[in-house]
Amino acid sequence: MLDTLDVGYTYWWPESGPFIGNCGQELSLVFSGTIKELEAPTNEAGPLYTPQKGIIAVEKVFKIKELGENTYKNQRFFVTDCFYKSGLGTGDKVLVICYDYEGHYTIPGSGSILKIDSFDDEAVASIRKYIDTDEDPEEIGKDVGLWATYGHGRALEDLIECRKEIENPDESIPMEVE
Structure with a gap:
């Protein structure tokens, strides 16, 4: 389908969710939608993982990272x-x-x-604020509890701590007293 964006699954990545990477990997495509179809799981990937294909109708897009010819082009469906x-x-x-x-x-x-x-869920409002503030985790620090309900609270806390250490490296290094 020309109106469908087919996105690969990086099953070997150790993390999943909105706040991954050592100090936050940039989000590339963020949107809301409705699951339209789920196929039965298969064994096509062999022992690597169990694929189960699904189709999501795209409702609203919040971020599109330019990826040249592979950039999102207003497709209505995501697979x-x-x-x-x-x-x-x-x-x-x-x-x-x-x-x-x-x-x-x-x-x-x-x-x-x-x-x-x-x-217009709280998670949508929070991720939109995160995107709108150039993905600054400190701007959504009050939302740690919200993200914890999705299993991503600790990842957000770690991201906030990492960003603080980058911004103020001298404060995170203990001083030796002679």
């Missing part, structure tokens, strides 16, 4: 195969967080597809 054991179902509203790898958008697992109650 990936990382839905196995996600707990998600057809009709669920979701917030989707993608990164980029080797010049293409990628999704590092179902932890990057978050079920939301509505398209």
Whole structure:
């Protein structure tokens, strides 16, 4: 389908969610949508992982990182195969967080597809603020509890701490007393 963005699953990445990487990897594509279809899991990937393809109808896009010819071009549907054991179902509203790898958008697992109650959910407002403040985790520090409900509170705390250390490196190094 020309109106579909097919995004690969970086199943070998150790983290999944909106706050990954040692000190925060830049978000590449973030949007809300509705799961339209989930196929049965397969064994096509052999022992690597269990693929389960799903289709999400894109509702609203919050961030698009320019990736040359592979940049998101207003496709109405998003397809990936990382839905196995996600707990998600057809009709669920979701917030989707993608990164980029080797010049293409990628999704590092179902932890990057978050079920939301509505398209103006608190998680949507928080990720929008994060994006609008140039992905400054300190700007959404009060939302750690919210992100903890998705299993990403600790990752946000770690990201905030890392950013503080980068901004004030002298404060994080203990001084030796003679």
